[in-house]
Amino acid sequence: MKIKTRMIRKLSMLSAGLFMVLTSSAQNKGLEIANKAEVADNGWKSYSNTLTMTLTNRNGQQTTRQMHGYFMEVKGDGDKSMTIFDTPADVKGTASMTYTHKVGDDDQWLYLPSIKRVKRISSSNKSGPFMGSEFAFEDLSSQEVEKFTYKYVGEGKANGFDSYMVERYPVSKSSGYKRNVVWFNKANYRPEKIEFYDRKNSLLKTLTFSGYKQYLSKFWRAHKMEMVNHQNGKETLLQFSKMEFGIALTDDDFSQNALKRAR
Amino acid sequence: MEFARWCVIALALPAAWAAGLSAAHAQDDDGLKTELRVQARSDVRYFVEPPVYEKQHQVYFSQLFQPELNMRWNGGKQLIQATGFIRLDAYDPERTHVDLRELYYQAVFSKWEFSLGFKKIFWGVTESNHLVDVINQSDGLEGFDLEQKLGQPMAHVSFAPSWGTVDLFMMPLFRQMRFPGENGRLRPPFLIDYDHTLYESDAAQKHIDWAARWSHSVGVFDIGLSHFYGTSRLPLFTTSDFVNFVPFYELMHQSGLDLQVSTGPMLWKTEAIYRESERKIIRAVVAGGEYTFSNLFRSGADLGLILEYTYDDRGAESINGLNDDIFVGLRLAVNDVQSTDFLGGFILDDTNGTLRYYAEASRRLDQSLKIGLEVAGFGFVDPSEFLYLIRKDTYVQLSLTGYF
Known part of the structure; x- marks a missing residue:
């Protein structure tokens, strides 16, 4: 009896050890893939885009929003970005400026043209919807490696491409997700698909990337991003009509003065 | 009216120029980009109580047009911005007014900006009281909260090195605050004689x-330190017969501090001023914060709670009545497709119990149409308050805004 218990204990210790080795290797491999994806997209320096967001509700009714923005890579930290809203008409000219950080909350300012006021806003709202869409703020902010922990789960196909499947867990407690599953294209590490699981670990949304184009013979950018919410039946489609790399941007283009005259 | 005529001419010139460019959204990649748009709003304002003074009404209709022109060239490094403001009030000819909110030329060099013309400048961080915000005169015809501002003629230089932003302003022309006329509500019982306005400076409104x-x-x-020297935007009133009141504008030095500390969902905010005139020294501070519960019950809605306290040692002389007052507010952003928003709150005077409240809600009806509802009113008002004069003017306003 004694021997048996000891054996079981030993066995269970062994299996626990094995499990730990396996998880840590799965974590390492997951992080490795996330790092490779980041390296693959390193050095884009600056770009601008114009996009249309189409919101579709359960009954198939559609509304659109248009916006444009410009982005600058910051060495050693997150990116800087400026987004200007073009439609609907009542928000035209409203602009938001974000300094993303690898660790901690981002810095975010909003410019309200009707009262000429720049407001520093709370960036801890990660899970809330962006402009009434199915995209949460955290889905659209720059996806720094440090914002998640990782676990490699296997291989699979997404959009017809062989992909690595990596689970990632948001570090921030204010995230709306327990976990995401990302399909990274094996050939170039661009994301093909992301599944978002809510805090109760049930499937909330699926994001599919398509219409990829390669810029400066390195950087892959999806021209279509389709988010389907499985729980409320709503969809949001982002279509990028114009993307331009290598535009001349400096820190001066991300100052509060620049925010006030952003058009 | 001289000024109004001037505004119309000044507005008409760039508008004619824009029309000459033959397209509202003419675009030429290297050269000039022009945008012209107009906001039109209809307001119906219902006063809960019958008129207090003769010639007043209970229901008011008014119309607002805000044409805006933006022209940029040289990759946006040079621009002209023009914003007109035309209010037509069905009953109150004084409130029917035209203003140039903006008409300026701006040149941008990497760290420098230079602008010349009529501009609107906002300073500050708090919600219930704007103590440090002193550049623009308030449009007293638009609301007793004095939130709407007139365009201020100025030369403005802004320099943004790594250690912050430095702004310098030279303002050659002062503009008077005006209040609703005899036929309007939200006005004092006496008449204001704008033609004999008194200024401490011998240069009158031409004081620089x-x-x-x-x-x-x-x-x-986020921190700001400011200093202003010139004619105070807030009038004092003098009278010899208690029927006609003459505005008096003193010269002042005002130093201001505004600070916001943004820690997660909590925003801490404070503004303080130290103001010196021949007559007296004034110290005032407003401090508080806003906490946001975001994505409330996973509905996507954001709920913000705002609490601010003002202390102002000018006491009852302070025109907005905030001297020892607590503001409690609630902000709700539903974050739906129609951008349904609500902001409401009340202000309570700790000394005399004066209570007033305010709420506004808005919702988009379609891509270019928005509906808004506003309520502003008074509970108890102590006779020592300036607001005592308009205590019977609680109103509900419905607005429809179209964008073209």
Whole structure:
């Protein structure tokens, strides 16, 4: 009896050890893939885009929003970005400026043209919807490696491409997700698909990337991003009509003065 | 009316120029980009109580047009911005007014900006009281909260090195605050004689005002330090017969501090001023914060709670009545497709119990149409308050805004 218990204990210790080795290797491999994806997209320096967001509700009714923005890579930290809203008409000219950080909350300012006021806003709202869409703020902010922990789960196909499947867990407690599953294209590490699981670990949304184009013979950018919410039946489609790399941007283009005259 | 005529001419010139460019959204990649748009709004304002003074009404209709022109060239490094403001009030000819909110030329060099013309400048961080915001005169015809501002003629230089932003202002022309006329509500019982306005400065409204501000964002801090020297935007009133009141504008030095600390969902905010005139020294501070519960019950809605306290040692002389007052507010952003928003709250005077409240809600009806509802009113008002004069003017307003 004694021997048996000891054996079981030993066995269970062994299996626990094995499990730990396996998880840590799965974590390492997951992080490795996330790092490779980041390296693959390193050095884009600056770009601008114009996009249309189409919101579709359960009954198939559609509304659109248009916006444009410009982005600058910051060495050693997150990116800087400026987004200007073009439609609907009542928000035209409203602009938001974000300094993303690898660790901690981002810095975010909003410019309200009707009262000429720049407001520093709370960036801890990660899970809330962006402009009434199915995209949460955290889905659209720059996806720094440090914002998640990782676990490699296997291989699979997404959009017809062989992909690595990596689970990632948001570090921030204010995230709306327990976990995401990302399909990274094996050939170039661009994301093909992301599944978002809510805090109760049930499937909330699926994001599919398509219409990829390669810029400066390195950087892959999806021209279509389709988010389907499985729980409320709503969809949001982002279509990028114009993307331009290598535009001349400096820190001066991300100052509060620049925010006030952003058009 | 001289000024109004001038405004119309000044507005008509760039508009004619824009029309000459033959397209509202003419676009030429290297050259000039022009945008012209007009906001039109209809307001119906219902006063809960019958008129207090003769000639007043209970229901008011008014119309607002705000044409806006933006022209940029040289990759946006040079621009002209023009914004007109035309209010037509069905009953109150005084409130029917035209203003140039903006008409300026701006040149941008990497760290420098230079602008010349009519501009609107906002300073500050708090919600219930704007103590440090002194550049523009308030449009007293638009609301007793004095939130709407008139365009201020100025030369403005802004320099943004790594250690913040430095703004310098030279303002050659002062503009008077005006209040609703005899037929309007939300006005004092006496008549204001704008033709005999008195100024402390011998140069009257041509006194050159100066202002400087340094502002900076470091980590969680957004800080601003400012100083203004010139004619006070807030009038005092003098009278010899208690029927006609003459506005008096004194000269002042005002130093201001505004600070916001943004830590997660909590925003801490404070503004303080030290103001010196021949007559007296005034110290005032407003401090508080806003906490946001975001994505409330996973509905996507954001709920913000605002609490601010003002202390102002000018006491009852302070025109907005905030001297020892607590503001409790609630902000709700539903974050739906129609951008349904609500902001409401009340202000309670700790000394005399004066209570007033305010709420506004808005919702988009379609891509270019928005509906808004506003309520502003008074509970108990102590006779020592300036607001006592308009205590019977609680109103509900419905607005429809179209964008073209």
